[in-house]
Amino acid sequence: MTILNxxxxxxxxxxxENLKWHLANQGxxxxxxxxxxxxxxxxEAELKKKSVQLEHDISLxxxxxxxxxxxxxxxxxxxxxxxxxxxxxxxxxxxxxxASYPHLPEAVAFTIHHHAKYLLNEMWEExxxxxxxxxxxxLIRFMTTVHEDARLHLEGATIxxxxxxxxxxxxxx
Amino acid sequence: xxxxxxVLLWLAVPGLPGVLTxxxxxxxxxxxxxxxxxxxxxxxxxxxxxxxxxFSAKQRIQRRxxxxxxxxxxxxxxxxxxxxxxxxxxxxxxxxLLKLNNRKHIRVLSxxxxxxxxxxxxxxxxxxxxxxxxxxxxxxxRQDIEALLTLQQKISTLV
Numbered sequence: 001m002t003i004l005n006x007x008x009x010x011x012x013x014x015x016x017e018n019l020k021w022h023l024a025n026q027g028x029x030x031x032x033x034x035x036x037x038x039x040x041x042x043x044e045a046e047l048k049k050k051s052v053q054l055e056h057d058i059s060l061x062x063x064x065x066x067x068x069x070x071x072x073x074x075x076x077x078x079x080x081x082x083x084x085x086x087x088x089x090x091x092x093x094x095x096x097x098x099a100s101y102p103h104l105p106e107a108v109a110f111t112i113h114h115h116a117k118y119l120l121n122e123m124w125e126e127x128x129x130x131x132x133x134x135x136x137x138x139l140i141r142f143m144t145t146v147h148e149d150a151r152l153h154l155e156g157a158t159i160x161x162x163x164x165x166x167x168x169x170x171x172x173x
Numbered sequence: 174x175x176x177x178x179x180v181l182l183w184l185a186v187p188g189l190p191g192v193l194t195x196x197x198x199x200x201x202x203x204x205x206x207x208x209x210x211x212x213x214x215x216x217x218x219x220x221x222x223x224x225x226x227x228f229s230a231k232q233r234i235q236r237r238x239x240x241x242x243x244x245x246x247x248x249x250x251x252x253x254x255x256x257x258x259x260x261x262x263x264x265x266x267x268x269x270l271l272k273l274n275n276r277k278h279i280r281v282l283s284x285x286x287x288x289x290x291x292x293x294x295x296x297x298x299x300x301x302x303x304x305x306x307x308x309x310x311x312x313x314x315r316q317d318i319e320a321l322l323t324l325q326q327k328i329s330t331l332v
Contacts, residue, residue: 054241076263106285
């Protein structure tokens with residue numbers, strides 16, 4: 001019986017200690033709980049704010065993307081139109097050289113035109129701006145030379161049967 | 174307890190083993206039932222806690238934030254792919270224009286080659302003429318500019 005009493009006593013003393021500890025730390029525990037609730041609320045508010053901000057950002061982003069896409073679409077359309085005009089200009093170039101040199105073989109006229117088209121494509125497909133400018137200069141130089149040859153022959157300044165300066169330029173490039 | 178029953182049986186004590194066996198069986202079953210109940214209780218508690226946590230305000234807001242982030246990411250990707258698509262179709266239109274232009278000029282060149290070939294027909298052996306004509310048709314169908322120009326040069330040298 002004494003052992004059982006001792007065990008019961010021990011049990012009670014442990015409970016007493018526990019109660020005392022709870023009483024002593026009640027304030028701290030309440031504070032801790034309060035702080036935890038506050039932190040959770042603050043986190044919730046922060047997340048909510050972030051979420052609302054993000055929704056706003058997304059709507060702005062969508063508007064920006066729509067505007068950029070519309071601009072890009074216009075640019076693409078313009079690009080194709082420009083390319084078409086360039087091709088027409090090169091066709092014109094061929095007609096002009098053929099008009100100036102009536103006995104110019106079709107193969108030579110074709111080669112000149114084909115080379116001009118090659119330069120145009122080089123320019124068009126280049127991504128680097130500086131390189132693109134260089135290709136553009138090359139194309140302009142070539143077109144100027146062809147027109148110059150045609151003009152000189154029409155004015156009778158040369159007696160050559162072929163546009164030699166143009167052909168030399170093709171050979172060099 | 175079952176061990177005690179075994180000992181009592183071995184000692185041949187009458188009556189007690191039967192009572193002890195019933196008691197031990199009841200205790201064992203009781204233990205199992207208690208264990209199962211405790212397990213179910215624990216699982217239930219976990220489920221309820223998980224459900225409460227899932228529907229808590231913090232988790233709901235967090236999910237909404239993730240959803241918005243995913244939406245933002247999706248919008249960015251959509252823009253990128255739309256731009257790529259536009260670029261692709263733009264390039265396709267340009268290539269189509271170029272192809273049409275090439276075809277037009279190849280047709281003119283081809284006519285010139287035909288004419289030239291016809292003009293020297295009488296000066297060439299039949300097989301050579303036929304071979305040149307076949308080459309010409311093949312290169313024209315293939316839209317092979319380089320080969321057509323080479324053929325033209327070859328015809329010029331033949332004259």
